[in-house]
Amino acid sequence: MTRAILGAALTALLAMPAARAAELPSYPLVSTAGKAQAWLAPDLGELQFETGAQHTSAEAASATLGELSATIAALLAEHGVADADVDSAELAKKTVGLSKPAADGATTAYVLTRHYRVQVRDLARWPALVAALLATEHVDSLSVSFDRSDSEQLNRDLMRQAADDARANGTALARSFGRKLGPAMAITRGSLDKLTAPFVAQTGGGTPLPRAPATANYAVPPTIPFAQAVTAIFRLQ
Numbered sequence: 001m002t003r004a005i006l007g008a009a010l011t012a013l014l015a016m017p018a019a020r021a022a023e024l025p026s027y028p029l030v031s032t033a034g035k036a037q038a039w040l041a042p043d044l045g046e047l048q049f050e051t052g053a054q055h056t057s058a059e060a061a062s063a064t065l066g067e068l069s070a071t072i073a074a075l076l077a078e079h080g081v082a083d084a085d086v087d088s089a090e091l092a093k094k095t096v097g098l099s100k101p102a103a104d105g106a107t108t109a110y111v112l113t114r115h116y117r118v119q120v121r122d123l124a125r126w127p128a129l130v131a132a133l134l135a136t137e138h139v140d141s142l143s144v145s146f147d148r149s150d151s152e153q154l155n156r157d158l159m160r161q162a163a164d165d166a167r168a169n170g171t172a173l174a175r176s177f178g179r180k181l182g183p184a185m186a187i188t189r190g191s192l193d194k195l196t197a198p199f200v201a202q203t204g205g206g207t208p209l210p211r212a213p214a215t216a217n218y219a220v221p222p223t224i225p226f227a228q229a230v231t232a233i234f235r236l237q
């Protein structure tokens with residue numbers, strides 16, 4: 001959606017304090033939005049999950065967590081994940097009360113939790129890897145996401161396309177009022193409400209970016225969305 005801001009002709013200016021109105025430029029402006037998006041097949045996947053151990057002895061809990069970590073490391077290596085693509089860190093170490101005393105009479109237990117973030121570069125191995133993780137005891141909170149290795153260049157290209165779209169929209173809008181589009185006076189990524197130029201009333205809005213389809217069963221989606229949006233304010237000639 002485009003929003004025209006035509007200098008002092010805006011009705012909104014009548015409600016502005018005099019000090020704020022004085023900040024407005026005397027020349028007319030036009031604001032337009034542009035967007036670009038693409039749905040492409042992913043070539044990278046990311047897994048995040050947790051594993052943990054509980055025992056009345058801190059040493060025993062730590063030893064159990066170490067064994068679980070060794071099992072997970074072996075599983076990841078078996079499915080082609082390099083050590084450099086595995087990031088793990090101890091997430092929590094706390095004590096919890098037991099509903100009833102343990103065999104040794106303890107009323108509290110130590111709980112250790114480790115969080116994993118794993119990048120998978122060969123998605124052909126993804127199904128078997130996910131199945132193996134789901135079958136591993138004490139692997140919880142498994143979540144997945146997908147990306148492309150060329151996403152940075154892709155987003156730069158989409159940004160240029162969104163800018164071209166904003167300029168084309170502005171040109172058409174200006175022409176419909178018998179004016180020509182001048183130079184850009186302000187630019188922001190996303191919607192107009194992110195622009196902080198003092199002469200722009202914040203009106204909100206904007207087009208939401210597309211979302212990737214839900215990955216039930218942790219399957220690799222056929223495509224994932226990439227999108228960029230810009231809003232630019234041009235001077236009218």
